[in-house]
Amino acid sequence: MDLQSDQRLAGLTAWANQQLSTLQLYQGPSLPLQSVSGDASFRRYFRCRFEGKTALNTGLQSLICVDAPPDKENNPAFMRVARGFAAAGVPVPQLLAVDLEQGYMLLSDLGDCLLKTVLNPQTVEQYFGVALRELTHIMQADFSADPLPHFDSALLQREMELFREWFCDRFLQLDLSQSEHELLTEVFAWLQQQALAQQQVPVHRDYHTRNLMVLEDGRLGVIDFQDAVLGPVTYDLLSLLRDETFPTWDQAQVKCWVAGFAAQLRQADLCSVDDERFWWDFNGIGAQRHLKVAGIFARLKYRDHKQGYLEHTPQSLQYILMEINELKARAPDCIGRFYDWLLARVVPPLLVKFPNSDALFTPTALAPVP
Structure with missing residues (x-):
């Protein structure tokens, strides 16, 4: 931990x-904070345990203390989304205290049980059923009084450009030709159009098993x-399932x-397309998201010196290929050429770095779902 982090922890x-x-809530000697986790951002989380009284009970309590440097994190956005989701019935941490100037927050504690730790083939139907119900609440949250930013063309483009700049150039060190750059530009533009054509709803943007906590009430x-936007209706579903x-x-x-979730959305008047179009949209937004994630x-x-995520890169690329393969039969020619280009130019150098990942890229593994 560097000196600045030490100073911020002392301040928090x-x-x-x-x-x-x-x-x-507590009167007594100063309490220490225990590190819970950092994440892919500059935000850090700590747990504070104490003997005290809350609205729920008396005894050993815990709260979450957040260090979110205001020059690096959008804390007003966190507060806006927390309140909007809570009003829609989404189980989110309660905001107990906030200091926007310093970038400190005190939140209720949702516990230690990440969905990722209990999800397996035996529990998946139960937990995904709950996760999809919570997702419908997110989609119905009302931000009319304080609108969410739009997942617009500029944001979609910036996200996909991470693939070109950080994945192809910095990580794989590919020297792309002018025609290769033009192909990427054409593919990105088409994927943008597909995303913007979908019904737009409140989108969490990282709705996956590491951001869902199993609560005692089920x-x-x-x-x-905090990065929630108004965006494509399939986005959070894709984040969860892939x-x-x-x-x-x-x-x-x-x-x-x-298909089951599409039926739920149609019943709630959150979606009007049929299952075939919804599957198409799901794969279109999947290609966009996984291009971003790889980048x-x-x-x-390379920029943030966080090593633990790169090992998941082969899975991201497999998903891109699966999704493009689902789309290419009815998509413009650039999508088919992009699929061939990924197999020829991107997979070989990736397998040099991850030689045990070759099973991800067999024709069977990439085949469209019947």
Whole structure:
């Protein structure tokens, strides 16, 4: 931990103890903070345990203290989304105290049980059923009084450009020709159009198994939502069902889950397209997201010096190929050429770095779902 982080932790500790006293939750000697986790951003989380009284009970309590440097994190957005989601019935942490100037927050504690740790073939139907119900609440959240930013062309483009800059150039060190650059530009533009053509709803943007907490009442708490936007209706569904840091589910089962969720959305008047179009949209937004993710994993390593994400890169690329393969039969010629280009130019150098990933790129593994 560097000196600046030490200073921020000391400041957060003093501030959190002051808030506990102000809120009349705890009176006593200064309490230490225990590290819970950092994430792919500059935000850090700590747990504070104390003997005290809350609205729920008396005894050993815990709260989450957040260090979110205001020059690096959009804390007003976190507050706006937390309030909007909570009003829609989404189980999110309660905001107990906030200091926007310093970038400190005190939140209710949703516990330690990440969905990722309990999800397996035996529990998946139960937990995904809950996760999809919570997702419909997110989609129905009302931000009319304080609108979410739009997932617009500029944002979609910036995200996909991470693939070109950080994945192809920095990570794989590909020297792309002018025609290769033109192909990427053409593909990105088409994927943008597909995303913007979908119905637009509130989107979490990282709705996956590491941001869902298993609660004692059987629901799933939702965290890390500060980047929410108004965006494509399939986006969060895709993030959950094709999580690049989780083992791949059987794709026939994924297609069934997608169709079932589309039916739920039609019943709630959140979607008007048929199952075939919804599957098309799901794969279109999947290609966009996984292009971004591949670029982000490389950027985390080379810019932010965070090593743990790059190992998931082969899974991201497999998903891109699967999704493009689902689209190319009815898409413009550039999409088919992009599929061939990925296999010829991107997969070989990737396999040099990850030689045990070759099974991800067999024709069977990439085949469209019947």
